[in-house]
Amino acid sequence: MSYIAPVKDMLFAIEHLARIEQIARLPGLADAGLGTARAVLQECARFSQGVLSALNAEGDKHPARWQDGQVSTSPGFKSAWRQYAAGGWQGLQHPAEFGGQGLPKTIGAACIEMSNGANLSFALCPLLTDAAIEALLIAGSDDLKTCYLEKLVSGQWTGTMNLTEPQAGSDLALVRTRAEPQADGSYKLFGTKIFITYGEHDMAENIVHLVLARVPGAPEGVKGLSLFVCPKFLVRQDGSLGARNDVHCVSIEHKLGIKASPTAVLQFGAGPGVAGDSTGPGAVSHLVGQENRGLEYMFIMMNAARYAVGMQGIAISERAYQKAVQYARERVQSRPVDGSGNASIAIIGHPDVQRMLMTMRAGIEGCRALATVAAAAFDTAQHHPDAQIRQHNRACYEFMVPLVKGYCTETSLELTCLALQVHGGMGFIEETGAAQYYRDARILTIYEGTTAIQANDLVGRKTARDGGRTARDIAAQIESTEAELLASGTPAARSMARRLTAARQALLDVVDFVVAGSQTQPRAVFAGSYSYLMLAGHVLTGWQLARSLLVAQELLRSGQEPAFMRAKISTAQFHAEHILVKAAGLRDSVVEGADSVTGLAPEDF
Amino acid sequence: MSYIAPVKDMLFAIEHLARIEQIARLPGLADAGLGTARAVLQECARFSQGVLSALNAEGDKHPARWQDGQVSTSPGFKSAWRQYAAGGWQGLQHPAEFGGQGLPKTIGAACIEMSNGANLSFALCPLLTDAAIEALLIAGSDDLKTCYLEKLVSGQWTGTMNLTEPQAGSDLALVRTRAEPQADGSYKLFGTKIFITYGEHDMAENIVHLVLARVPGAPEGVKGLSLFVCPKFLVRQDGSLGARNDVHCVSIEHKLGIKASPTAVLQFGAGPGVAGDSTGPGAVSHLVGQENRGLEYMFIMMNAARYAVGMQGIAISERAYQKAVQYARERVQSRPVDGSGNASIAIIGHPDVQRMLMTMRAGIEGCRALATVAAAAFDTAQHHPDAQIRQHNRACYEFMVPLVKGYCTETSLELTCLALQVHGGMGFIEETGAAQYYRDARILTIYEGTTAIQANDLVGRKTARDGGRTARDIAAQIESTEAELLASGTPAARSMARRLTAARQALLDVVDFVVAGSQTQPRAVFAGSYSYLMLAGHVLTGWQLARSLLVAQELLRSGQEPAFMRAKISTAQFHAEHILVKAAGLRDSVVEGADSVTGLAPEDF
Numbered sequence A, B: 001m002s003y004i005a006p007v008k009d010m011l012f013a014i015e016h017l018a019r020i021e022q023i024a025r026l027p028g029l030a031d032a033g034l035g036t037a038r039a040v041l042q043e044c045a046r047f048s049q050g051v052l053s054a055l056n057a058e059g060d061k062h063p064a065r066w067q068d069g070q071v072s073t074s075p076g077f078k079s080a081w082r083q084y085a086a087g088g089w090q091g092l093q094h095p096a097e098f099g100g101q102g103l104p105k106t107i108g109a110a111c112i113e114m115s116n117g118a119n120l121s122f123a124l125c126p127l128l129t130d131a132a133i134e135a136l137l138i139a140g141s142d143d144l145k146t147c148y149l150e151k152l153v154s155g156q157w158t159g160t161m162n163l164t165e166p167q168a169g170s171d172l173a174l175v176r177t178r179a180e181p182q183a184d185g186s187y188k189l190f191g192t193k194i195f196i197t198y199g200e201h202d203m204a205e206n207i208v209h210l211v212l213a214r215v216p217g218a219p220e221g222v223k224g225l226s227l228f229v230c231p232k233f234l235v236r237q238d239g240s241l242g243a244r245n246d247v248h249c250v251s252i253e254h255k256l257g258i259k260a261s262p263t264a265v266l267q268f269g270a271g272p273g274v275a276g277d278s279t280g281p282g283a284v285s286h287l288v289g290q291e292n293r294g295l296e297y298m299f300i301m302m303n304a305a306r307y308a309v310g311m312q313g314i315a316i317s318e319r320a321y322q323k324a325v326q327y328a329r330e331r332v333q334s335r336p337v338d339g340s341g342n343a344s345i346a347i348i349g350h351p352d353v354q355r356m357l358m359t360m361r362a363g364i365e366g367c368r369a370l371a372t373v374a375a376a377a378f379d380t381a382q383h384h385p386d387a388q389i390r391q392h393n394r395a396c397y398e399f400m401v402p403l404v405k406g407y408c409t410e411t412s413l414e415l416t417c418l419a420l421q422v423h424g425g426m427g428f429i430e431e432t433g434a435a436q437y438y439r440d441a442r443i444l445t446i447y448e449g450t451t452a453i454q455a456n457d458l459v460g461r462k463t464a465r466d467g468g469r470t471a472r473d474i475a476a477q478i479e480s481t482e483a484e485l486l487a488s489g490t491p492a493a494r495s496m497a498r499r500l501t502a503a504r505q506a507l508l509d510v511v512d513f514v515v516a517g518s519q520t521q522p523r524a525v526f527a528g529s530y531s532y533l534m535l536a537g538h539v540l541t542g543w544q545l546a547r548s549l550l551v552a553q554e555l556l557r558s559g560q561e562p563a564f565m566r567a568k569i570s571t572a573q574f575h576a577e578h579i580l581v582k583a584a585g586l587r588d589s590v591v592e593g594a595d596s597v598t599g600l601a602p603e604d605f
Helices: A007-017 A034-052 A055-061 A077-086 A105-118 A120-139 A142-153 A294-330 A351-383 A387-422 A424-428 A434-441 A451-464 A469-488 A491-517 A522-527 A529-557 A562-578 A580-592 B007-017 B034-052 B055-061 B077-086 B105-118 B120-139 B142-153 B294-330 B351-383 B387-422 B424-428 B434-441 B451-464 B469-488 B491-517 B522-527 B529-557 B562-578 B580-592
Strands: A065-067 A070-072 A157-162 A178-181 A187-197 A206-213 A226-231 A233-235 A241-244 A247-252 A263-268 A283-288 B065-067 B070-072 B157-162 B178-181 B187-197 B206-213 B226-231 B233-235 B241-244 B247-252 B263-268 B283-288
Touching: A007 A034, A007 A105, A007 A351, A007 A529, A007 A562, A034 A055, A034 A077, A034 A105, A055 A077, A055 A120, A055 A434, A065 A247, A070 A247, A077 A120, A105 A120, A105 A294, A105 A351, A120 A142, A120 A157, A120 A187, A120 A206, A120 A226, A120 A283, A120 A294, A142 A157, A142 A206, A142 A226, A157 A187, A157 A294, A187 A206, A187 A226, A206 A294, A226 A233, A226 A294, A294 A351, A294 A387, A294 A434, A351 A387, A351 A529, A351 A562, A351 B451, A351 B522, A351 B529, A387 A424, A387 A434, A387 A451, A387 A469, A387 A529, A424 A434, A451 A469, A451 A491, A451 A522, A451 A529, A451 B351, A469 A491, A469 A529, A491 A522, A491 A529, A491 A562, A491 A580, A522 A529, A522 B351, A529 A562, A529 A580, A529 B351, A562 A580, A562 B580, A580 B562, A580 B580, B007 B034, B007 B105, B007 B351, B007 B529, B007 B562, B034 B055, B034 B077, B034 B105, B055 B077, B055 B120, B055 B434, B065 B247, B070 B247, B077 B120, B105 B120, B105 B294, B105 B351, B120 B142, B120 B157, B120 B187, B120 B206, B120 B226, B120 B283, B120 B294, B142 B157, B142 B206, B142 B226, B157 B187, B157 B294, B187 B206, B187 B226, B206 B263, B206 B283, B206 B294, B226 B233, B226 B294, B294 B351, B294 B387, B294 B434, B351 B387, B351 B529, B351 B562, B387 B424, B387 B434, B387 B451, B387 B469, B387 B529, B424 B434, B451 B469, B451 B491, B451 B522, B451 B529, B469 B491, B469 B529, B491 B522, B491 B529, B491 B562, B491 B580, B522 B529, B529 B562, B529 B580, B562 B580
Parallel strands: A157 A206, B157 B206
Antiparallel strands: A065 A070, A178 A187, A187 A263, A187 A283, A206 A226, A226 A283, A233 A241, A247 A263, B065 B070, B178 B187, B187 B263, B187 B283, B206 B226, B226 B283, B233 B241, B247 B263
């Protein structure tokens, strides 16, 4: 079925929660107001619905294929990429200096959701290209920027991130790929990288690999990683393409989902078609930034990629939700449970189907609101003239990144599972399409850092490091929202306030536990890291839906879009009564349940 | 990887929770003591591990194939079926009168778990054959029993259940298949049935279809359904096979999982190879029991099938758990979080991996314990000389069936998902195998009645109908266990008692809500049916692990299997602190959150 971009809900979040008009007052973002947002989103919706969506099921049926080192992408992908590039979509958030449009993340994030909602496999290529651009912007020399950025921003070339090796997944300390310095200042790379998304394909004329490797004598562990740029085809001084570089795709993976997205094993410095090690001339590459600072650059660009993967979770959930709603409207089965009729009705009228659809709505709208607000914090952190405000927003954004990545993708597993369930037996049949969303979503809690890695990040760098200050700042903001809810006084607002208060207090208990124990009992704290992440996700998405509820009540009074506003209020209330209510249990798990997580010795499993 | 049947844990549940020695004192079950259980389980483990397990991944890679109305099963399945039949496994729980072994369900259930743990796709064939046998035992005439039972029990023939039609899934009132009475007392069937597991295959010489259809003039709805037996090949008076019957497989489905199990579309009375309607001679069949009582018979056999699908959930979770543990032991990645070493360690040492593995253990052991105790209730209800005790056990068993089916399969979705997560990126690669368990499990919450159907059954027939008496009886038993825990006084027992008490009280609140509202506000009650089912599942599995904890403490004192007993205690404690703690939130959802489930009009989704 076709995908309809949820432009109205996106604009609601952009206008009322992220407050785009405040973003548009920041230096350099004067054109980025609500009008721009609306125009860009409508155009992106048109493109995503018209071009990308139709290729989604096709790509699943006809995955990317490898032969003799070449990868052919799924039918229609080459043409779609040309149109994507021609439309300027790759450059949306990148600087005008390199041909981009310099739009804020608050607008760009919605576009990322749309392209992923239309076609997750396709949208991974721009996602990784964004990351490569980011790395070069952060740390590339002027020469490297001149050489690569314009062509990446225009979509003429695409980019990749090369971190993982067979023995080094979450643990980058184990990376072995070698970088040998050459007399001309370049390096030659030797090693094997795996799980490289769009590491080889036929959609663009060149592929620009960003690669973590070690120079001779580098320190052990992550402090000895350097970042290199290594193109598939070498680039001549005049910008034209030169010789084929010694980086070759020796296979692609046979995966559970995102089958149209080629996941490559890349050999650096092993010659063409050779699966062994170190027998080729070496892959010519250039250092990005300084030696041994690779992890630092990688982290900055990984934050952008992690945020984008979180958007993928929202996107696939939205698409699965739309499909489930459509099926639930069409499928006629069983009489009403209250005996109000003798004929079978569309299943959307049955309470348990409504429970599943409402769970999806609350999850999706809560996550979308959280991600949009996080994007606004990023934009403010980038552009605000006041350093203190920049710093505050930076901290808030960084606190939210592991939630956007970890929580929104964990949620997408649950929601795509529910969407399949709504279809009953038909959901299990591949031709229906619900199963593809379920399969595609399954990678999201794994790549760009598993949920465990996000949870560790939340515990360590985002909570313990500042003694819980950012977490408590956010809790204080939530408390103000609770006061507004109580002041509003409607039954929905009061119910939300009650649940939100309890959930916030549960969160604060956990923050105290994390801060107090991160040094003295780290195993106990990390035993609760996942539950802390889920709890924080519930609370922060509930908070954003609480804000939405207040806005919707206000707009309802002025008669705007009554059906939309009433649905927003219902969805917020559902979140309070069915998602926020999980907070106390999670609090108990973290604060009182650590010992039973780590009580069993490895040999006793 | 190979599957190891969890015989030790099964015997623990059979001996100490189901108390097999009491079962063996019932009339007719004298041979069914612990010694028999041990011998049967060991033999079944040998067969499942040796024959069935190795075919599991092969079957996924080489699914059943349809050509010209014939279905070829996956490599090795024919031979495995011959061995299964020769071993007498199909007859395990069936009467000696028809060649079975007449063993109690308390033993048979463990065998069902093992064959499904080894190979879910394969084990579906015996599961459906059991159901067909059950239907004939319940309602078949002596002629039908003579004709079919011995050959089904021996595994010479296999059986199917034909309920679903394109327009009639959960809603059997919509079944349209016609049964036309013939002069000789037989009937001819005309119609289309879909989703028929092992509806066509090449493993046995005949297939015996049990089919729901309508006789002329039958009442509308479910009260007009009759049950028929319709063989693939007609059976002559002497028991030999006669002409091919007019029931044909026009296609099999392309599914997300259980790919080796052929899911057939069957045409009755449409001639060979014809996809139209009513153009063949009609499928010769015989009425089972009386006209218009088909649903009643179907329900009895469906209870057996639902229980068995619950065992499938436990089985696939166990297999996925074993694979995750193996990977977690082998995969070396990252240093200990507590800084206790500088080298990377096996990930089984990381707290969040332990959290995932413990979640799996607690879910699996809790569900296995619940299902084993339910089986003992079934056996007691069948065999106890005292009618009141029979009746009490019947009610307990029937209360637990929707939990075994609904809760254990919902849990299997979560646990196979976690098992994949433990593998990180490798989990997403099909060759690893974790993805197959994730895909296979996904049907379990759908077939033989979706989770919504189970939840409605729990609310309506199992709770509201007896005014909550059975639910409160069970709660009273749980309360005694709490008293024993408090009397024991160990920290683990006290922690468990505290969580169990709170969870039981939450459950009782929900039972009160269900009983009070089922007539006056059915939509509100059914809005909470899923959460009630999950809450009851948490409480009843937690209860069984609480009993396990008490037993394990006792056995530990006498020095028996200390590592196993300590692990049992840890697992129970984990359940208390990480699963039972969800009870209060679910209670609030049901009792205080109904309006927000059903608040949105169908057109506003």
